Amino acid sequence: xxxxxxxxxxxxxxxxxxxxxxxxxxxxxxxxxxxxxxxxxxxxxxxxxxxxxxxxxxxxxxxxxxxxxxxxxxxxxxxxxxxxxxxxxxxxxxxxxxxxxxxxxxxxxxxxxxxxxxxxxxxxxxxxxxxxxxxxxxxxxxxxxxxxxxxxxxxxxxxxxxxxxxxxxxxxxxxxxxxxxxxxxxxxxxxxxxxxxxxxxxxxxxxx
Amino acid sequence: xxxxxxxxxxxxxxxxxxxxxxxxxxxxxxxxxxxxxxxxxxxxxxxxxxxxxxxxxxxxxxxxxxxxxxxxxxxxxxxxxxxxxxxxxxxxxxxxxxxxxxxxxxxxxxxxxxxxxxxxxxxxxxxxxxxxxxxxxxxxxxxxxxxxxxxxxxxxxxxxxxxxxxxxxxxxxxxxxxxxxxxxxxxxxxxxxxxxxxxxxxxxxxxxxxxxxxxxxxxxxxxxxxxxxxxxxxxxxxxxxxxxxxxxxxxxxxxxxxxxxxxxxxxxxxxxxxxxxxxxxxxxxxxxxxxxxxxxxxxxxxxxxxxxxxxxxxxxxxxxxxxxxxxxxxxxxxxxxxxxxxxxxxxxxxxxxxxxxxxxxxxxxxxxxxxxxxxxxxxxxxxxxxxxxxxxxxxxxxxxxxxxxxxxxxxxxxxxxxxxxxxxxxxxxxxxxxxxxxxxxxxxxxxxxxxxxxxxxxxxxxxxxxxxxxxxxxxxxxxxxxxxxxxxxxxxxxxxxxxxxxxxxxxxxxxxxxxxxxxxxxxxxxxxxxxxxxxxxxxxxxxxxxxxxxxxxxxxxxxxxxxxxxxxxxxxxxxxxxxxxxxxxxxxxxxxxxxxxxxxxxxxxxxxxxxxxxxxxxxxxxxxxxxxxxxxxxxxxxxxxxxxxxxxxxxxxxxxxxxxxxxxxxxxxxxxxxxxxxxxxxxxxxxxxxxxxxxxxxxxxxxxxxxxxxxxxxxxxxxxxxxxxxxxxxxxxxxxxxxxxx
Numbered sequence: 001x002x003x004x005x006x007x008x009x010x011x012x013x014x015x016x017x018x019x020x021x022x023x024x025x026x027x028x029x030x031x032x033x034x035x036x037x038x039x040x041x042x043x044x045x046x047x048x049x050x051x052x053x054x055x056x057x058x059x060x061x062x063x064x065x066x067x068x069x070x071x072x073x074x075x076x077x078x079x080x081x082x083x084x085x086x087x088x089x090x091x092x093x094x095x096x097x098x099x100x101x102x103x104x105x106x107x108x109x110x111x112x113x114x115x116x117x118x119x120x121x122x123x124x125x126x127x128x129x130x131x132x133x134x135x136x137x138x139x140x141x142x143x144x145x146x147x148x149x150x151x152x153x154x155x156x157x158x159x160x161x162x163x164x165x166x167x168x169x170x171x172x173x174x175x176x177x178x179x180x181x182x183x184x185x186x187x188x189x190x191x192x193x194x195x196x197x198x199x200x201x202x203x204x205x206x207x208x
Numbered sequence: 209x210x211x212x213x214x215x216x217x218x219x220x221x222x223x224x225x226x227x228x229x230x231x232x233x234x235x236x237x238x239x240x241x242x243x244x245x246x247x248x249x250x251x252x253x254x255x256x257x258x259x260x261x262x263x264x265x266x267x268x269x270x271x272x273x274x275x276x277x278x279x280x281x282x283x284x285x286x287x288x289x290x291x292x293x294x295x296x297x298x299x300x301x302x303x304x305x306x307x308x309x310x311x312x313x314x315x316x317x318x319x320x321x322x323x324x325x326x327x328x329x330x331x332x333x334x335x336x337x338x339x340x341x342x343x344x345x346x347x348x349x350x351x352x353x354x355x356x357x358x359x360x361x362x363x364x365x366x367x368x369x370x371x372x373x374x375x376x377x378x379x380x381x382x383x384x385x386x387x388x389x390x391x392x393x394x395x396x397x398x399x400x401x402x403x404x405x406x407x408x409x410x411x412x413x414x415x416x417x418x419x420x421x422x423x424x425x426x427x428x429x430x431x432x433x434x435x436x437x438x439x440x441x442x443x444x445x446x447x448x449x450x451x452x453x454x455x456x457x458x459x460x461x462x463x464x465x466x467x468x469x470x471x472x473x474x475x476x477x478x479x480x481x482x483x484x485x486x487x488x489x490x491x492x493x494x495x496x497x498x499x500x501x502x503x504x505x506x507x508x509x510x511x512x513x514x515x516x517x518x519x520x521x522x523x524x525x526x527x528x529x530x531x532x533x534x535x536x537x538x539x540x541x542x543x544x545x546x547x548x549x550x551x552x553x554x555x556x557x558x559x560x561x562x563x564x565x566x567x568x569x570x571x572x573x574x575x576x577x578x579x580x581x582x583x584x585x586x587x588x589x590x591x592x593x594x595x596x597x598x599x600x601x602x603x604x605x606x607x608x609x610x611x612x613x614x615x616x617x618x619x620x621x622x623x624x625x626x627x628x629x630x631x632x633x634x635x636x637x638x639x640x641x642x643x644x645x646x647x648x649x650x651x652x653x654x655x656x657x658x659x660x661x662x663x664x665x666x667x668x669x670x671x672x673x674x675x676x677x678x679x680x681x682x683x684x685x686x687x688x689x690x691x692x693x694x695x696x697x698x699x700x701x702x703x704x705x706x707x708x709x710x711x712x713x714x715x716x717x718x719x720x721x722x723x724x725x726x727x728x729x730x731x732x733x734x735x736x737x738x739x740x741x742x743x744x745x746x747x748x749x750x751x752x753x754x755x756x757x758x759x760x761x762x763x764x765x766x767x768x769x770x771x772x773x774x775x776x777x778x779x780x781x782x783x784x785x786x787x788x789x790x791x792x793x794x795x796x797x798x799x800x801x802x803x804x805x806x807x808x809x810x811x812x813x814x815x816x817x818x819x820x821x822x823x824x825x826x827x828x829x830x831x832x833x834x835x836x837x838x839x840x841x842x843x844x845x846x847x848x849x850x851x852x853x854x855x856x857x858x859x860x861x862x863x864x865x866x867x868x869x870x871x872x873x874x875x876x877x878x879x880x881x882x883x884x885x886x887x888x889x890x891x892x893x894x895x896x897x898x899x900x901x902x903x904x905x906x907x908x909x910x911x912x913x914x915x916x917x918x919x920x921x922x923x924x925x926x927x928x929x930x931x932x933x934x935x936x937x938x939x940x941x942x943x944x945x946x947x948x949x950x
Contacts, residue, residue, distance in 0.1 A: 015737045017773050021744035024766065028751035059733065087736045109740035112747025 007052035007123050009033040012042050012069070013085065014060040018108075022055070022115070029116050031123075039069040051130065053081045053103070053122035058093050067093060070100055079129060081122040085110065139203050142188050150187070153180040157193070158200040241500055242275045243267075244299075244308035246322070248315025248339075249440075250282040254451050254471035258485035259314060259339065259492070266493025270500060277308070283317040284387055284440050284447050296325050307333065310499050312492060314339040317389075323351055334505035338492035341396075342513050355499070355508035357491045361468055363397045363435055365481045365516055367406040369536040370433070370466075375596035379409045379432035381425070383457065385439030385448065386415035393437040407600075417443050418456070425461035431599075434465040436477070451475075464528045470519055473542065478528060479520035479535075487514065531589065604680075604699040609692060613637040616694060625680065625701055627673030662686070666860070667702065667817045679703045681817075734780045738773035745770050795834045800869050800877060801826045803837065807844045808867060811852075819860035820852050825868045833877060833944050839918045843926070846911040847881040847938045854885030854936065872941065876924070879940045887930040896928055915940075 009031050013019040019035050026033040032052075036042040039060060054073075058066035066084055073080065081103035086094045094105045103122050106115060146154055149170075156166045163181070167174045190196040245263065247256050260278065267274050279299065281292075307330050313322045319340050322329060335354040337345070342358035363382070371377055382397050384390040394414045401410050413421060425434055439453040451472050458465040458476030467477045470484040495508055518539035525532070525541070532541065598605055604622030606615055615633050623629055626641075633641045663684045670680050680699045687696055749766045752758055801824075808815075808822050815822055848865060855863045868880040888896065897916045912926070919926045924942035931937045 015741070017741040017769060017776075018737055018744065020769065021741040021748060021766075024748040024762075025744045025751070028748045085740075087733045087740075108736045109743040112744060112750070115744070115747075 006032055007126060009052055009119055009123070010042060010046075010050075010054045010080075011035040012037075012039055012054065012056040012060075012066075014038055014057065018057075025112055025115065026119070031119065039064040039066070042069070043072065050078060050080050051126065053083060053119060053126055055083045055085065055119065058084045058086045058097060058105070067097055067100070070097060070102065074101065079133075081125050083118055083122055136202060139188075139199055142199075143203060145187055146184060150180050150184050153177060154184045154188070154196075154200075157181060157184065158197050239306060240273045240275045241309040242277060242303075242306055243496060244303065244311045245276055245278045246311065246313040246318050247278065247280045248283050248313075248317040248319075249280065250285065250447075251278075251280050253449065255339075255469060255485045256280075256314070258471055259489035262486035262489025262491075263312070263493040263496075264489075265486075266490045266497060270497055274500075277303075281315075281318050281321060283315075284389070287388075292321055292325075295321075296328055299329060303330070310334055310336060310496050312336045312338065312496060314492070316340050316344060319345075323348070326351065334499050336492060336495050336499065336505070339488060342510075345510055350510075353505050355495050355505040356510045357488070357495055358510060358513045359483065359488060360513035360516070361393070361396070361482075362400050362516075363437075363468065363481075364400040364404050365518075365536075366435060366466055366468075367400060367404045367408060369481075369518070371406065371408055373534045373536055374530075375600065376431055376592055377408065377433055378600065379411070379429065380406075381428065381432060381434045382410060382412045382414075382437060383421065383425075383434060383439070384414045384437040385441050385450075385453070386443045387438075387441035389440055390414065390438050397435075397437060415443050418453070421457065422460040425457055425463070425465070428461065428463045430463065432463050434461055434463060436465050436467045436472070438469075458524075464524065464530070468516075473519060473521050476524065477521065478524035478530070479518060479539075481518050482516050483514045484519075531585070534589075606697045606699070607687075607689060608638065608695045608697060609689075610694055611692065615641070616689065622699065625672070625678070625699055626670065627676075663819065663860075665816050666819045677703075735777050738776040738780075741773045742770050742777075745773070794836045794838075796837060797832045798835050798837055798840070799832055800830045800879065803840060804844065804867050804869060804879065807841050808848070810841075810845065811848055815852065815865075818852055818856075818863070820855065820863040820865060823864060823866045825866060827870045830869055830871060830877060831944050833942055835922050835942060836918075839921075843915040843918050843940060844879070844881070846915050847940070850911065850938075851881055851883035851885070851936075854883050858885060875944045876941055877944060879942075880937050881940075882931060882935060882937045884935040887934060888928060888936045890930075893928065897926065 009026050011019060011022055011026070011033055012035070013022070014037060016037070019037065023033055023035045036045065039056070042054075042056075056066045056069060060066060064072070070082055073082070082097070082101075084094060084097045084102055084105040085108055086105055087108050097105060103125065104118050106118060143151075143154075152170060153166060156169065161169070163174050163177045167177045170177070185191075185196060188196060188199050190199055245260065247253075249256060260276075264276065267276065279295075281295065286292075286295075311322065311330060311333050313319055313335060314337075316339075319337050322335060322337075332353070335351060337351070337354060337356035337358075339359055340356065342360050345356055345358050367380070382394060384394045384397075391414060394412060398410075398412070413424060416424070428434070434457065436454050436457055438450045439448055440450060441447055450469075454465065454467055454472045454477050455475040458478070464478035465476070467473075467480040468482050470480055470482045472480055491511070491514070495511070498508060499505060518536050520530075520535060520539055520541050522541050522544045525535075532539075535541075598617075598619050601619060602621055604619065604625040606618040606622050608614065609616050614635055614637050618630055618633060620630075626633075628641060663682050666682045668680050668682055670678055672678060679702050681702045683698045685696045685698075687694055745766045749763050752763055752766075804824065804826065808824075811822075814820075848867075851865045852863075855865075862884055864884050866880075866882045868878075868882065870878050870880075872878050897912045916926050919940055919942065922942050924940070926938065926940050928936060928938050
């Protein structure tokens, strides 16, 4: 069983021999992988958090197909990169998949080199997203730890108001503002006003 | 009861007396009844003069003399409301001593004036409204105590009837002046244009000054006609008499001028479609008579407009060389010169003696000359009609001289299809005009024109002048033009229809062939799965073997899986070929000629489009065979389609498929499909019937393999050979009786 935070290639294909072969290839290349015989199996057995990437066949008769799984993941807010495997005549489906946000698609039979290259690119992308996401999550937690008063000061400080103006607006003394301000800097982990503004920017328009 | 009867009669008489006493006629019964005739325009307007004439004619029938007073609003000179108030005061003062019994108002402006001032202008007097548009009256609130004789001014009859009689006409110029009345006319005429959906091209001149207008009508092309509506005011504000303007236009114009009022006729206008104004006046007069006799105006109500008729000026007809036969039915012709007898009675009597002496020779000559003129006129008329059809046809038509393949003439639609003007192309060959796509059977089309075959719906790609590729459907017909053999080529643009036709063709094919297309996707899928597994397994094995200590057991497992998948893939392919053998073969008695003809009919459309002729050489009294109709159809279709494909690159004139059927010894029959293509490459002959063998870029290579399977299931076979005369022959040989199921 892999550690929850290690990126894993999740392989979903209803064809046994192809699933086995691709799994072998991934492991021979040194990647961690888990395979599932159907989209349903994947949804039932998946672990949280979902790290890595998903390789799935677009056509899996006798159950939810690749596109449906993609839609389900999107609805759940899952951002795992998806790589579709498509066969002859599935171009319209592939286009649909790409428009719905798939990372890439490969046509069967897929050349080993190409397959591994695409999977690695997907894993890299996922790692990038994860890191960016983590930072945002951290900042959001910190923001959430501010008291109401500190929150009011935070908003005005990143808007560029001097302490005197903030005091006037909030109806308190300049000294109180300064005290709140230093608390905010500490809690947000900012060493300077520039850092604080940067943090506010990363939090997005909801920060203010 | 007799008492009651007498009482009723007395009561009745009393009622009548009371009514009589209340009626306006009771007033001043010694003075003749006075009628106020109120005109919208000025005194000298020819229409007014005509209407009044008719009106007076009607009233002449009244038992007693009538006093008709005419007043003129002269609305074009005096359009202001303030001036109208003055007029009202004037009328009230003038007629105070003896008010009118009936007020007759003519024209929409007058109607509006009376309606607006009804209470101030003899409110109890009945009103007769005339010379007002029927639709206009219907859209306004009904004036109490009024009756109306409506009229309709429309160019619809001209737009509808004229193109039928004179098909060479294509354009119409509508002309009107700058007065509000003129502008309204144009609006209503444009509504008529829209309503009649006329094929004529309509342009408009409204409110232009007379010099511009004169120049415009002088420069019109032969296939046009001017419809002159009205011209009451120049853009500089000068009041004009429409009839005079009409005459000026007619004099200056290079084409006939038509109008909508009969008062325009007589000095240059060729014809009008109208209800004569005197007739209008008559009708209005008759309503007035009824009112004088005691009818209530509201009981008479609003009368519908009369039907206009066509009236022509004979002198103008001669000027434009318009034959009386080409006029709409029921047309009246005025201004005919008096007959020979009436004008020159004396001379005729005197000359008769001389004529009688030379009668023999002269009569003969005159008769012959007249006959010839008649024939020439008929020929001119029919040429005129042909010219009309040629010019006006929505299909492109071109005439090509056989001798040198040059274009003799082409019509506007051809110009439009190819983007090249007539002057650019006439005298040059089809190929020179850059019209056909090079490298295609372009030269072959030319060669074809010499072959003597007719094309029907042959599809040819062409390149237009601005580089667009279009698909044209061509049909040809041989004719003689001035004794020279030529071809008429008709072309229709079917570029857009190609997709639609493709879809239809698919449906027309044998249903099994269509299914084959569907199966292709799943066949490919089922083959791609094992192939995909094989490839990935091999790649994995490669990586494993690169390791310093390769896990050989794992590699062996991989090889075993590869083998299994390979067998899986072959199994799929075999299943496809076995599709036919799954015990689905039916046996029914089949007539070979019918089978061949019906199958050929399925491809008829395709063959025509590709310019392929299909010939049949079927032996008489061929025996029936017992076979699966659908499967044999499939084979024949496959062979015929292949044959057509094989002839893509040869000239259209030579494209021919021959279907033969003959009986062979030992209870066999042979059906042969022969083409005139370039034959089969000897190197391919042995592989022809193998699965997935194809020389076509988009072929699946299954057709012939399947066909062979079908033939074999029936206990027969297919073989191919090159014909000594060029082209290939495919022989399908079948036993008359099916063998017992193997």
